[in-house]
Amino acid sequence: MLKPEWLRTFKTLIDCGHFTQTAEQLHMTQPGVSQHLRKLEAACGQPLIAREHKRFEITDAGQRVYRYACELGQREHHLLDSLRFDDPHTGLCRLACSGSLALRLYGPLLQWQQPHAGLLLQLEAAPEQRILEQLLQGEVDLGVVTEPPGSLFECQPLGSEALCLIMPRALEGASLSAEQLSTCGLIDHPDAEHYLSLYLQDCGDEALAQLNIDTLPRQGYINQIGQILLPVAQGLGFTVLPASALAAFEQPEKLWCHNPQQQVSQTLYLAQKRHRPLASRYELMAAELQKLLG
Numbered sequence: 001m002l003k004p005e006w007l008r009t010f011k012t013l014i015d016c017g018h019f020t021q022t023a024e025q026l027h028m029t030q031p032g033v034s035q036h037l038r039k040l041e042a043a044c045g046q047p048l049i050a051r052e053h054k055r056f057e058i059t060d061a062g063q064r065v066y067r068y069a070c071e072l073g074q075r076e077h078h079l080l081d082s083l084r085f086d087d088p089h090t091g092l093c094r095l096a097c098s099g100s101l102a103l104r105l106y107g108p109l110l111q112w113q114q115p116h117a118g119l120l121l122q123l124e125a126a127p128e129q130r131i132l133e134q135l136l137q138g139e140v141d142l143g144v145v146t147e148p149p150g151s152l153f154e155c156q157p158l159g160s161e162a163l164c165l166i167m168p169r170a171l172e173g174a175s176l177s178a179e180q181l182s183t184c185g186l187i188d189h190p191d192a193e194h195y196l197s198l199y200l201q202d203c204g205d206e207a208l209a210q211l212n213i214d215t216l217p218r219q220g221y222i223n224q225i226g227q228i229l230l231p232v233a234q235g236l237g238f239t240v241l242p243a244s245a246l247a248a249f250e251q252p253e254k255l256w257c258h259n260p261q262q263q264v265s266q267t268l269y270l271a272q273k274r275h276r277p278l279a280s281r282y283e284l285m286a287a288e289l290q291k292l293l294g
Contacts, residue, residue: 009036090118097144099225104244159293172256185219195240204261
């Protein structure tokens with residue numbers, strides 16, 4: 001193995017052309033310089049210099065090792081420069097959020113990215129548990145979640161988003177009851193149980209708050225956010241989604257949104273892995289998310 005300190009000593013020796021000056025420049029003894037050279041030659045299996053009294057000439061093998069040492073030095077210099085250079089408008093921004101929130105955020109985040117050619121946006125749509133797993137595994141750097149995560153994470157509130165219980169248009173005006181929901185049936189999706197549980201608990205109807213959602217018949221399942229409302233529009237069941245998903249649907253005339261006694265909303269939190277410092281570009285992204293969701 002060619003140790004970096006041997007290569008650094010050899011490069012300095014060739015640049016200086018003298019053992020004594022090399023030792024002075026590297027704050028070493030002259031025997032120490034000679035020792036590094038011997039170890040490097042032994043590792044290479046070739047003489048790297050040809051000595052003649054107090055002078056020396058570099059060999060062909062030495063030329064190749066010298067070029068390699070120079071390349072390593074340049075790469076180290078570029079690496080250290082890049083570590084010191086933290087441009088808030090340069091680099092990859094990795095964010096995860098729910099599918100419905102991705103519909104709401106993607107366009108505005110692209111507009112935020114557009115003036116900065118060095119910024120790259122990676123937006124991952126995933127259920128909440130998967131978002132937390134991605135944060136822990138380093139697959140994303142920021143995640144928007146609806147529950148304050150545990151001690152492994154840091155989080156800050158961003159804002160809130162309304163939840164809508166959405167039924168086929170044919171049921172418009174019908175009184176919402178446990179019997180009505182059971183008759184209609186749930187169009188299931190990855191966050192359906194979480195959204196429905198929150199909605200029934202906070203809508204202001206005590207009878208609905210007692211409903212066991214596990215007993216509701218499932219009329220279908222889909223994990224593509226843009227498709228969840230299609231079976232509802234065709235009269236096959238009801239579901240609960242954030243208002244942003246309802247706003248993005250192309251056939252709103254085929255849907256009816258229940259008007260609860262109390263508006264139901266979910267708090268949104270921006271989460272990251274605890275004790276993991278992020279580049280300055282993430283401060284700008286967090287500020288942009290705060291503006292969009294606050």
